[in-house]
Amino acid sequence: MNGEVELRLGEVLIILRTGDSFSYPSMIAHRFRNRTNEEAIMVWAMSPVRISW
Secondary structure (H helix, E strand, O other): OEOOEEEEEOOEEEEEOOOOOOOOOOOOOEEEEEOOOOOOEOOOOOOOOOOOO
């Protein structure tokens, strides 16, 4: 990852920076956003894929 990304897991706010990693149960409400005007690059992998609309 490069840059800064804000990750919100339920009511918890986490700031991710270069070199950070994270994991969480997909059942937790989550959002993420680039908190700066600089480019942010991240790799996101899900296993197993669980999508429910």
